[in-house]
Amino acid sequence: xxxxxxxxxxxxxxxxxxxxxxxxxxxxxxxxxxxxxxxxxxxxxxxxxxxxxxxxxxxxxxxxxxxxxxxxxxxxxxxxxxxxxxxxxxxxxxxxxxxxxxxxxxxxxxxxxxxxxxxxxxxxxxxxxxxxxxxxxxxxxxxxxxxxxxxxxxxxxxxxxxxxxxxxxxxxxxxxxxxxxxxxxxxxxxxxxxxxxxxxxxxxxxxxxxxxxxxxxxxxxxxxxxxxxxxxxxxxxxxxxxxxxxxxxxxxxxxxxxxxxxxxxxxxxxxxxxxxxxxxxxxxxxxxxxxxxxxxxxxxxxxxxxxxxxxxxxxxxxxxxxxxxxxxxxxxxxxxxxxxxxxxxxxxxxxxxxxxxxxxxxxxxxxxxxxxxx
Numbered sequence: 001x002x003x004x005x006x007x008x009x010x011x012x013x014x015x016x017x018x019x020x021x022x023x024x025x026x027x028x029x030x031x032x033x034x035x036x037x038x039x040x041x042x043x044x045x046x047x048x049x050x051x052x053x054x055x056x057x058x059x060x061x062x063x064x065x066x067x068x069x070x071x072x073x074x075x076x077x078x079x080x081x082x083x084x085x086x087x088x089x090x091x092x093x094x095x096x097x098x099x100x101x102x103x104x105x106x107x108x109x110x111x112x113x114x115x116x117x118x119x120x121x122x123x124x125x126x127x128x129x130x131x132x133x134x135x136x137x138x139x140x141x142x143x144x145x146x147x148x149x150x151x152x153x154x155x156x157x158x159x160x161x162x163x164x165x166x167x168x169x170x171x172x173x174x175x176x177x178x179x180x181x182x183x184x185x186x187x188x189x190x191x192x193x194x195x196x197x198x199x200x201x202x203x204x205x206x207x208x209x210x211x212x213x214x215x216x217x218x219x220x221x222x223x224x225x226x227x228x229x230x231x232x233x234x235x236x237x238x239x240x241x242x243x244x245x246x247x248x249x250x251x252x253x254x255x256x257x258x259x260x261x262x263x264x265x266x267x268x269x270x271x272x273x274x275x276x277x278x279x280x281x282x283x284x285x286x287x288x289x290x291x292x293x294x295x296x297x298x299x300x301x302x303x304x305x306x307x308x309x310x311x312x313x314x315x316x317x318x319x320x321x322x323x324x325x326x327x328x329x330x331x332x333x334x335x336x337x338x339x340x341x342x343x344x345x346x347x348x349x350x351x352x353x354x355x356x357x358x359x360x361x362x363x364x365x366x367x368x369x370x371x372x373x374x
Contacts, residue, residue, distance in 0.1 A: 001325040002032040004068025006061040007039040010075045010299075012283035014042025014306035017072040017093065019314035020053040022321065027054035031325045034058050034068060043310035065089075070329075072321055074313065075300060076103055087111030087347070090329050092321060094118055094133075095344055098245040098358035099272030107345045113329055117313075118270075119243040119352060120320065120342035127242060129320070129342075131178050132312040134267075136302040138182030138238065141265045142171065142190055145234040148263040148287050148296045155294050156261035158233045161191020168192050172228045174220065174249055174274065175238035176203045179267050183236045184215045195228055225249065230257045237266040237274040243344075244354035246271040252291065260292040269297045330370055340366050 003026055005018040016039050018026075023033045033055040037047060047057045058064055065071065065084035073093035077085065082103065085091060088111065095116035097104045107114050117129035127134075142160070149169065151157035162168035171187045173180045176198030184207075188194045194215035198204055204217045218224050229235065229250065239246055246268040255277075268274040277290045280299040287296050302309035320339060323332040333340040344352040346369040356363035 001069045001328075002034065002067060003070050003072060003321070003325055004034045004064040005036065005039055005072050006064045006081070007036045008042075008074055009061075009078050009081070010303075013075055013300050013303045015074040015300075015303055015310045015313065016040045016043050016045065016306075017074050017317075018055075018321075019043075019310060019318075020045055020049040020055075022314050022318045023050055023055040024053035025318060025322060026325060029322055029326055032056070034064055036061055036064050040310075043306045045310075070321075070324060072317070074303075074310075076100065077107075079106070082106040082110060085110035085112045089113070090324065091115070092117075092317070092324060094270070096270040097344055097352070097355045098243060099270075101359050104345075104350065104355065104359060104361070108348050108350065111348055112345065113343070113347065114345040115324070115329065115333075115339070115342040116243070116344045116352070117317065117342070119344065121242075121338045123338065129313075129316050130240075132316045133302045133309060134178040134240075135182050136305060136309050136312065137267050138179040139186050140301050140304065141179070141183045141236045141238070141267050142187035142192070142234070144286070144296050144298070144301070145171070145187075145236060145263045145265040146190065148265070148294050149234060149261070151261075153287060153294070154261065154289050155263050156233055156259060160187070169233040170231050171195070171234045171236065172197070172232040173215075173236045173238055174225070175240065175268075176200070176207055176217065177238065177240060179240070180236070180238035181207065181211075183238055183267070185211070187234075187236075188215045192234075197225060197228065226254070226257065229254055230259075232262060233259065234263045234265065235275075237264065237268050237278075239268050239274045240271065242354065243352050244271070245358045246274040248274060248276045250275045252276050255291040255293045258293055261294060263294045263296060266295065266297045267301065269299050273297060333366070334370055340370070343369060 070090040091114040149155035197220035349364040
């Protein structure tokens with residue numbers, strides 16, 4: 001199989017879908033790898049690194065899309081890239097289709113087969129290709145929130161750890177999954193007073209057992225959420241419904257009870273955001289204000305630490321990429337039901353239920369898609 005990796009073109013996205021190590025493994029498996037010129041520079045990988053791994057360098061994205069059987073990326077294909085996809089081509093990347101009907105329509109029209117990192121599962125019910133970036137985003141969230149809290153950026157002017165005689169910032173983390181756990185650990189490590197809310201008692205027990213004393217936990221309810229919103233200097237939204245649009249847990253009306261200049265960090269923005277007023281921003285222009293509340297809603301947060309993120313993501317995606325290349329997507333998905341969970345689009349059909357529900361579109365069961373032509 002010919003595996004192609006274009007340069008990411010989303011604003012301030014410096015990650016790359018294939019590392020030199022992954023390229024070397026693919027070549028060792030007998031596959032051809034083509035990398036767009038300069039694709040790895042943002043993550044610290046040169047064209048010479050890829051050539052040493054056995055990959056070929058092509059000048060343009062058009063050449064990559066025209067020649068590759070499988071396209072491996074990081075972020076969802078942008079509009080210009082979606083026009084280059086073709087029938088029967090395999091796309092392996094993050095998609096986040098539920099809040100993005102335009103992308104969904106374009107992928108369906110292309111006739112491609114698209115497997116989304118964020119919906120591939122594992123035997124424990126986890127999301128192994130989302131977890132590395134969730135870990136990165138979770139660890140970045142308090143750092144970005146602390147920056148947003150600075151008075152020069154419109155925030156309350158509160159230091160996360162306080163100083164002797166002055167209390168620390170109060171941080172509320174909504175969601176106790178991978179993002180929320182890492183966010184809480186870092187925020188607590190910065191000296192903040194941290195509370196994590198979640199609706200899974202089993203998860204809350206786990207957090208108390210492992211991190212007891214590091215941060216507080218609470219069962220998420222409307223009343224408890226309101227109580228903590230009123231006291232919070234920073235709120236980190238870390239709620240995920242796999243493949244589906246994020247629920248809107250904090251409404252604009254809630255801002256009236258919050259402290260002026262408080263910071264909202266929406267790590268769920270790729271799935272539409274979990275704050276009613278969230279809208280995707282970029283690293284170049286990351287924050288905005290609504291009713292005196294500061295919002296940080298960068299849609300590709302891990303791109304800020306591109307080298308760490310690229311290597312972490314590449315470690316996770318490599319086995320799946322090799323399985324898809326070695327066996328073809330159909331056999332690889334037939335052999336691994338967890339990889340089949342990643343199938344979102346095939347031959348003009350939507351194949352992921354949560355996306356169809358969010359967008360009001362018909363869905364074909366992925367098992368049936370395995371049996372269809374193309």
